[in-house]
Amino acid sequence: MALPLPEETLLEMYWTMLLSRRLDERAWALHRQGKIAFHISAIGHEAAQVGAAYAIRRGYDWVAPYYRDLTLMLALGYTPREFMLNLMGKKGDPSSGGRQMPSHWSLKRANVISHSAPVATQTSHAAGIGLAIKLRGEDKVVITSVGEGSTSQGEWYEGVNWAAVHKLPVVFIIVNNLYAISVRQELQMAVANAADKALGLGLPGVSVDGMDFLTMYQVMKEAVDRARSGDGPTIVEARVYRITPHSSDDDDRSYRSREEVEQFKQRDPLLIARRTLEGEGVLTPQKHEALEQRAKELVDEAVRFGESAPYPDPEEAAYPVYAEDVQNA
């Protein structure tokens, strides 16, 4: 197999997935210990996210993510320390200073816009950013993501329609993990693949194996290149599986079998990536162990950092309601 990226980059992608997984697992542990109030997981989604991240010019292109995008955020330079501040609602959380629930991202230094909890609302924002890029004649691209269930929202259709009508430089990622909390895909849509919705909106739609980071990367790269060269938006459906319950408030045993979950764990995106990279001689068991060690140290350090960080002062909750409240706004 001809590798689509330099070995160094492939290792970096693998590292990002691994770090995301270990941070995510620690978040579940912290929740069980009663140290954090909420976690919503990216486990099972890592390959799709890292594939998307490396297809754009990170820090140059724009990103309108959703709550499962921890791996994507790490690939954009978000740090484990920042994630811990976010999880714990501590001062200095770059997403919202402790105002939003965890994993509702914003990172201006990486061109990641703030998104809210009402699903799919970021879709028209991505179209608007795409419109602004086009009006200014720039060559930037926007990527935006939602779950498959969220594509039932009018919010989503309206945003995609805009981009299709005006041929805007946007890639709409649908992360299809088969479930919206407990509701299966069949009760969300009558099409076989979420990407088939593209047909009715007049743009290309591609459905890909989102458990394989290289497949995802290659399809995303094509879509991003298309957008950058002025040929308009694409829908990319990443078929993944949510290996954990929906969130720390969910118990998935009432709506799906353990056998099903076990079956999908065989296709764990980290295992697939490791197999591929070891097969190509890019990764060795020794290198993998070293990465594991580094991840553990980083996660431990981040947790210590988060735990010793102060909470926001209560009075901070009064601001900033208007731009006038923000210095230099």
Added chain:
Amino acid sequence: MPEATLIEAIRQAMDEELARDERVFIVGEDVGKRGGVFRATQGLYEKYGPQRVIDAPLAELSIVGVGIGAALYGMRPICEIQFADFIHPAFNQIVNEAAKMCYRSNGEWTVPLVIRAPYGGGIGGGLYHSQSVEAFFTHVPGLKVVIPSNPADAKGLLKAAVRDPNPVLYFEPKKGYRLIKGEIPAGEYLVPLGKANVSRPGRDLTLITYGMTHYYALKAAQIVATEGIETEIIDLRTLLPIDKETLLQSVKKTGKVLIAHEDNLTGGYGAEIAAILADQAFTDLDAPIKRLAGPDVPAVPFSHPMQDWFMPNAEKIAAAIRQLAAF
């Protein structure tokens, strides 16, 4: 100073802002070649082209959502909602997104955006071309809500709204588009947001109002003046944030307050003013605070007699003034 109609003032403000700042663009339904269903954007498409005056798909939430995205990227969009009645599909984008963006990102992201929408009845528009929707939005911290009553203010407030770093809802009294005329200062003219205007001084009572109802209020004040009642009228101009200072000063002088708006009574904007004055001007008051508002029915009916029953007018306001003055 040249005389102009309200809608000419609005058009002039947009024309000047489009010329001044290339980040400004207009987006809405039929705003391009048609120049808007009320002609608010007439001639602007020809002058600035399809990149600056954009005909949007018929979908309000994305007119606002796309505006928000462009604003985050550094543009200064003016979104037109064809009628205020059709702003409801965009409620999520306005209330959950635009209004909360600054707060929820701890100030990292702000949304400099203007949403214009014609509001109000008396034009035979029935339930869905007559609504007053301001009270939904004056409840929402993070938004600014502006309603002009005359051409000069319409121009100055809209230009200020375009330059404001926050999301501003700008509701236009559509019955007054061509009915209300006045002088407008040529060229650069700004009216600061958040400042009310005493549009008629008087000693006997304070009449607080805005938008189209202000037009009727001026006529009512003329009528009762012939009977010896001197009404002080406050034109709010900006509902959110509210200019409490101007209200309190006037009440100190007159001791009596009538609040008038076309929007229906219950939970209407007048309730907030009444609450502020009851709290902060209690000792200045010589009479109960009175409200004259639209009746609590779902919206303005179409047929003329029923529409007239709904709408405020000079006679209804004059009657309320007389009653209060006699207290």
